[in-house]
Amino acid sequence: MKRLITSENLTELKTVFKDIQINEEDHNHPLGNTGRITIFPKTEQEISAVLAYANTNKNTVFIMGGGTKRGYGGLLEKADILLSLAQYTGIVEHNPGDMTLTVKAGTPFQEIQNYLAPYKQRVPLDPFIPEHATMGGIVSVNDSGPKRLGYGAARDNVIGLRMVYPDGTLIRSGGKVVKNVAGYDMNKLFIGAMGTLGVVSQVTVKLRPIAQYESILIVSFSERNVEEIRAFAVKVLDSMIEPISLELLNPSFAGKLTNINQYTLLISFEDVKSSVQYQENVIRSIVPDKTTLRSLSQNEAASFWDNFYYHQPNGLTNVTTTEAVLKVGVVNLDTIKILKEAELIADACHVSIEAHGGLATGICYLTIRGANEDILSAIQHIRKSVMKLGGYAIVKHLPFFLRKEINVWGEETPAHFLYEGIKQKIDANKIINKNRYVGGI
CATH class of the missing domain: 3.30.70.2190 (Alpha-Beta Plaits)
Structure with a gap:
């Protein structure tokens, strides 16, 4: 039976986790994905202990790093616990000779690049909002930017992960060396899973020299x-x-x-x-x-x-006007058709659309601003155009009340039952990032 977070067991929590900062939340956020209380673990063991407690008491848990992706998916406004990794940061291991790096998941991306600069090395990724985007968040959404053509995405550069399962179990996938081909590549199961299978604890990535x-x-x-x-x-x-x-x-x-x-x-x-x-x-x-x-x-x-990298609306943007961000994937040169169609849709739906896309990758981003109903109409029209081209369109950023009005992930695929089976196996109580991913997973 689920045990609700009350003032009584909040006192108990603060006693059990006496060395962990716990804040009570007394406000809602327009992007949702918040919690009744926020817990700030500093170690992997503390993350494990909090998840084990939540799993035993069937308390739902949302995960947050820097908060840039708060408006990305999610049909629940509040979880019982918001697990913030803001204090779980730092470099775990750097091997300059092998050009690999292991970091804690809450470490901001720009902080990592600043650390590597004296070694003339860098992580070959280019996420949006790099000062606040964390390594765990980048991995959880398989983030990439306009340099994806040369760099690849997170899925191409991560060689090892440490994860904390919903019951508190620690697991490791991949390794700490680039040439690691033993067994299944389990990293790819967790990269892009929106944190629905566990908490990313540590990330090992391959590095590149900084270009001259x-x-x-x-x-x-x-x-x-x-x-x-x-x-x-x-x-x-x-x-x-x-x-x-x-x-x-x-x-x-x-x-x-x-x-x-x-x-x-x-x-x-x-x-x-x-x-x-x-x-x-x-x-x-x-x-x-x-x-x-x-x-x-x-x-x-x-x-x-x-x-x-700072022009795209995100979870840290002041929500004064309604903004949406779509991520579209099509055959590479069909990017031109999407950007042209977006102009026509902007005029028809009375919205503004700022768009860009890779002519070698087919990954496009569209920022839509306007009245609420007009934005929803524009999203539907863009999605229809994308589907005709055999692509996909997901909503990467949208206020919570509008996410309830539209399917941000689009139609379920025939393979959806596999996702549900994996989720059920790993998170039987469905406590982590509930309803955050495709099909309500």
């Missing part, structure tokens, strides 16, 4: 001829050059970042200076007429990306 030189070529197309954009993208993809990103911005988003309201392509390079400059010259030789091309290098390029 980086640049961005910004190509703006003066006419809205999407076929010209497509033809140019095909030339780039068919060439021998290796860009880190090939990200197309729609006019409204390009206007914010470049002050030019035109379809704009960001072609990013990272390598030694001579290699980058050679690849830039290849682009200059094939760029279409009637385009504007400018180049940013080194500090200017880094500053541009820093600005880029």
Whole structure:
């Protein structure tokens, strides 16, 4: 039988977990995914003890790192316990020679990059809101940004995990070396599972050297001829050059970042200076007429990306207007169709849409702002367009009251019964991140 969190057992909790900070929550959050109490463990053993207590008493638990993904999924406004990993941070092990790093899950991503900088190494990921996004959160949603073409996503770079199951059991998947091929790759079961199978405790990732030189070529197309954009993208993809990103911005988003309201392509390079400059010259030789091309290098390029990663609404944004973020996956060059369709839908539904997507990855992000009903209508129209292309569209950020009005994950797949079976096996009491994932898992 479930034991409710009351003032009586809250006193008991504070006695049992006397060394752990416990805060009482007296307010709701517009994005939901909060708790009646918040517990701040500092060690893996404390995480295990809190989960074991919750599982025994059938108390629901939400997990939070930096809070950037609070509006990502979830049909319950409050759990009994909000397990915050804000105090569970730090580097566990760094092997510069093997180029691997193990960190605690609550460690902010930018803090990790700052630690690695003196070693001229970095984690090859580019999440949004890097100062607040934590390694555990990035892994839990399989996060990636516009440099996914060159870096991959979390699923491509994680080589080992330590997890705490709902009953408090500690498990390990993968290892601490890059060449580890023994057994099943269990990491991929937990990466992208939205924390519904357990709490990510430690993450081991492979590293890369920091590039000696980086640049961005910004190509703006003066006419809205999407076929010209497509033809140019095909030339780039068919060439021998290796860009880190090939990200197309729609006019409204390009206007914010470049002050030019035109379809704009960001072609990013990272390598030694001579290699980058050679690849830039290849682009200059094939760029279409009637385009504007400018180049940013080194500090200017880094500053541009820093600005880029903070334009997407997230769980830390002040909720003064209704905002939604869609993540869309289609065949790579169909990104152009999605961005063009988004313009038409924005006009039809009376909303604004800032959109960008990878012409080599097919991963698009659309930020929608407007009246509540108009945003919901726009999401439905975009989803229909995406389904016609054989893709998917999930809602990455939306206020809680609107998440109850729309299926943020889209239609269930035929394999859904497998997800339910895994969840039942690992979390029979369904206490962790309940209703946070596809199909209400």
